[in-house]
Structures are given as structure tokens and as C-alpha cells.
Amino acid sequence: MLEMKGLRKAFGPVKVLHGVDLDVRAGEVHALLGENGAGKSTMMKILCGIISADEGTIRIDGEDRQFAHYNEAIAAGVGIVFQEFSLIPYLTAVENIFLAREIRNRFGLLDRKAMRARAKEVLDKLGVDVVLDVPVAELSVAEQQFVEIAKALSLDARILVLDEPTATLTPREVEYLFKVMRELRNHGVAIIFISHHLEEIFEICDRITVLRDGAYVGTCPVGEIDTDGLVEMMVGRRIKSNFPPKPAANPRARVVLNAAQIQLHKNGPVSAFQLRQGEVLGFAGLVGSGRTETALAIMGAYPAFRVKVEINGNTKPPKNPSEALARGIGLLPESRKEQGLITSFSIMQNVSVNNYGKYRRMGPFLDLAAERAHTEKAIRDVQVKAPGPDVPCDTLSGGNQQKVVIARWLNHHTPILIFDEPTRGIDVGAKAEIYQLMRNLTESGYAIIMISSELPEVTGLADRVCVFRSGAIVATLEGDAITSEDIMKHATTGKLQYVA
Known part of the structure; x- marks a missing residue:
């Protein structure tokens, strides 16, 4: 159904695609794989008319096609679910589902009833229940993802591109999506699936199909290759193991954070845990x-009902993230682009943004030489791959963007680090680098809380694991007890504790 031959693309002096090929058959799910920066998303944007190729051909059903813009691609039966949400x-x-292609009645007025019915039909096919009449900003990230998918399915696309569609979904939601993909495949739809x-x-x-460096x-065929x-x-x-070896347990390590009581909601269950110097503590x-x-x-960034916490001997809980930062806590948030970085800023600006106070020389003037020297050291320490510190962060791969956020906290000397989904949307090679970097940090005396939805990541990297259920910790696992089976058992049946 689809043939892409000899695609080349450069942005200025940077060559992104070097004559790549792809053919996709009707009624198949075709994986397009490669590390971040391999050219996958650029290739799909060319297919959808969002950008144009410098060279190469696109054929659909044997006919040469070249789309001037996305609407032409939609008219030809090409739909895409973007990695970065395109919802308003x-x-x-x-x-959102019917934006720019609203259904109208015979008088030219919007037929809201028909659009709502069609939207519900598509979402029902996905097996999810999404509130249709509130702004999507009020929906969860997973619900927003399903709205994106419904938007593409509502086009009756014959060629459907899914770019990291499962990154924000639970295993149950992934099952629903795969069920829908199998049904579409049975109806002859050609699906291009991008996933890490x-x-x-x-x-x-x-x-x-695999791309590497453009x-x-x-x-x-899938049956002719294994994971390695x-x-x-x-x-x-060859990557022998994604995970660096775990150090021997040290129960006498200094406790840097003692959460004696965390109660997220009034009358809700209560949690307690400790974080020790030099460990990765998993939150699963x-x-x-x-x-x-x-x-x-x-960190004082969530309005919990009760927080009793001691941080390096200080029993006063931070009132806000600024106080948490002053007490030595740094956060790598779940959404690095929305909450972790100012992507239009350079690497140096992002690394320095919490540290301008120490670069002041006279009044408002900065010691730019000191700022550059500190930034260059920080990005060397975390091995950011970039031409230099003045490169905008929106030109970096996902893994390198994560490293820039980590470099900021190293530059600020925050010995307690919270990593929320540290490898979401990152390729397998970059994951191994992030894991090794985290282990290097703990060996240097940092303490890390790692929040992750990926059980292999938790079991492979965490020294101890706190298992959560219904708003509280129900078990803390160590050593041989850190298994996917034990984590899931506690996550679904663990006993909750309440304050008398």
C-alpha cells in the first residue's frame, strides 16, 4: 500500500535522512524503530505533508504522491497520532476530534449531536470511557492520548501512523489499543507503529524496519529476530545488560530523608518510608x-493533608518547591518538555536557570565565563551529546534532554534527586546510559527516588522498592523480594494503613 524510497532531508547543514526506504503492506502492523534522532519522526512528517523531502519518492497504491500539507495527506487516507499531543x-x-472538519447540517450549521455520537462511537471502539463535554485539559494524560487516537481513527485512515501511542497508557489501556489495532489490521489498514x-x-x-543515524x-519479519x-x-x-550491577545492601547508610507520615487526603491511607544515601529507591x-x-x-508541590518529613536532620517540611530546592531536592518531572525544560532556551540557560545567584558579579551583571565553565563541566559529567552549550534544547533527542535536566541539579548540588519516569520516550541505548548515570550518581553519594511504570526498570535498577496502592505505600521490598510478581501482588491486594 505504501512505498517510501530514497528519502533525504537536511535542516541547514544537519543531514537527518540519508536515502531511507520503507514499504508497508495493507493489513499489517509495521514497526519503525531506531534510537532517538534516528529520523523516524522526520520520515513520518514527510509522509504526512508536514515537511517536504529534499529527495525521494512516496507511492500509495502504486501512485506517486507528494503532499503539500497535512490536509492533503488526510484526504489520501493517511492519519497520524503524534508523539507530542496536538490537542487544543x-x-x-x-x-478536538472534528477540528477543521466539523459535521454540518443541511443549513450549514454545526451538527453537534452528530459529532458527539460519532466521537462516542470511535471511543467505544477503543474500549475507553472519556468525558466528551469538558476541556481536554481536565482529562488525564492517558485520556488525552485516547482522544488523539480517536481523532486519527475518525478519519477512516487507510494508512495509520502511531508515534509512541503507549507511552502514557496503563497495561490495560495498551491491551485495548492493541485489540483495536488488530481489528484495523483485519480490515486492511496499514499501520506504522513507533515504540521504544x-x-x-x-x-x-x-x-x-530499523533506522540508525538517519x-x-x-x-x-518479527519472527526472524530476537530482542538482542x-x-x-x-x-x-551489543548491549549486554541495560542495568548496571547493584551494590551490596548497606542498611547502615545514612538516612537523608525520613518520611514518617504522608497522608495525601483527609481520612485517606498513610505512608511512611526512608531514603538512604547512595541508593535508588523505587516507587512502583x-x-x-x-x-x-x-x-x-x-517537595511542597502537592497539597497533601499531612506531611511529617525529616530532610537531613531538618524536621520542617518544605512549603513549596523553592524551599525543597534550598534543602537539596531536585526533580526530573514526568513531562520533561512541559515541566523540566524551557526547550527554546539553550543547554547553558537550562542548566543555569536555578543558579544565576551564584554567577552575579556586580548588580545585575553575570559572570558569563563562570557560567559557561560550570555548564560545560555539568554536561561533561552526564555526557550530553551536543555540539556545545549554546545549542537550543528543542534540537536534542529525548535522552539528551533528560541529561540536561540532571545536569541542572548536579550544577545546583542537590544530593536528593527524584526521577519521575526517567526513561519515558527514550530509546534502548539512551536508557542504558541513563541507568548507568543514575548508578554513578548514587556511588558518588547522591540518593535517588525513581518513580516508574516499567516493572523491568524497577526490578533491574532499584535497591529497594516502595509499592503503592490507593494513595499509599503498602509494602517495601528488598533483595530477592524485588520481583515483578511480588510488586504486582502488593499493588493490587496490599493492606492499607490508616491513622486511628
């Missing part, structure tokens, strides 16, 4: 179990 936050789900979760590739896809590496071979195709080398549990809220409550 203050419009409803219905209004390799286990999903083997579950849902028929064939795989070049075509190869295409093969796929990783080698993507990164050009189902989405909505209170992992992120508990971490933010410690």
Missing part, C-alpha cells in the same frame, strides 16, 4: 496509585 487544551474531546517498548513490537507487529539498516538482535540493529552494538504501583503525588508532597 481548552476545546472538548468532540471539538520492544516487548510491544513482538506482541503486535508483523515486520520491522540511514536505513534493514527490514525483517533488534537492539544491535538499532544501536550498532499502578497508574493513579499515588506515587508521584507522594514525591511532590515531600
